[in-house]
Amino acid sequence: DQQVKQNSPSLSVQEGRISILNCDYTNSMFDYFLWYKKYPAEGPTFLISISSIKDKNEDGRFTVFLNKSAKHLSLHIVPSQPGDSAVYFCAAPSTGANSKLTFGKGITLSVRP
Amino acid sequence: DAGITQSPRHKVTETGTPVTLRCHQTENHRYMYWYRQDPGHGLRLIHYSYGVKDTDKGEVSDGYSVSRSKTEDFLLTLESATSSQTSVYFCAISGQGNTGELFFGEGSRLTVL
Structure with missing residues (x-):
């Protein structure tokens, strides 16, 4: 049973436009959420996170929004x-002292020049 | 960049042979993880360690074992490799067990023929 879901496998946007990547979750006990970015032939790297007590976190061109009632978060990239x-x-991350990260299946973003 | 190295980076082997992947860190981090990445499945946790000789199973641990005899090394062993274990394997480390930010290695691509 997947607790973190990314239902859209891919997204293509024009350079300069906004990219919106969506994520849904089922466990209301999650304390915070993270986004990782992965290039081909490289390991994932941390991008941005948000605590469950907040509804928005911004870092430069990247903003993550959290809607707890809908159990939904989204990553906005502007401009792409x-x-x-x-x-x-x-x-x-799961709860507990030795928590583990549960990942969604990932979304492949393509930004067209 | 976090000091994580994985070896080998690429390996081709035959069904039924044993395989060991090594993860070495120079950060003295307590937590170490092995994930596999497969198309349509994202990143799935195989095993993790929360200290020397302290390990636990992740969501896809069948067919894998791990060992951690010292802080800097975390070994993943496939006792008898199968074609379903063809994947890209990522090691990750974390200094804290419940904050979620992981630092990943560059991956080890394993092909089981």
């Missing part, structure tokens, strides 16, 4: 750049 083309994973 070709270098943003990558796979984006939504993730959440």
Whole structure:
């Protein structure tokens, strides 16, 4: 039973436009959420996170929005750049002292020049 | 960049042979993880370690074992490789067990023929 879901496998946007990547979750006990970015032949790298007590966190061109009532979060990239083309994973840590990250299946973002 | 190295980076083997992947860190982080990445499945946790000789199973642990005899090394062993274990394997480390930010290695691509 997947607790973190990314239902859209891919997204294509024009350079300069907004990219919106969506993520849904089922466990209301998650304390915070993270987004990771992955380029081909490289390991994932941390991008941005948000605590469950907030509804927005912004870092430069990247903003994550959290809607707890809908159990939904989204990553906005404005403006999108070709270098943003990558796979984006939504993730959440399980509760407990030795928590583990549960990842969604990922969304492949392509930004067209 | 976090000091994580995985070896080998690429390996081709035959069904039924044993395989060991090594993850080495120079960060003295307590937590270490092995994930596999497959199309349509995202990143799935195989095993993790929360200290020397302390390990636990993840969501896809069948067919895998791990060992951690010292802080810097975390070994993933496939006792008898199968074609379903063809994948890209990522090691990750974390200094804290419940904050979620992981640092990933560059991956080990394993092909089982």
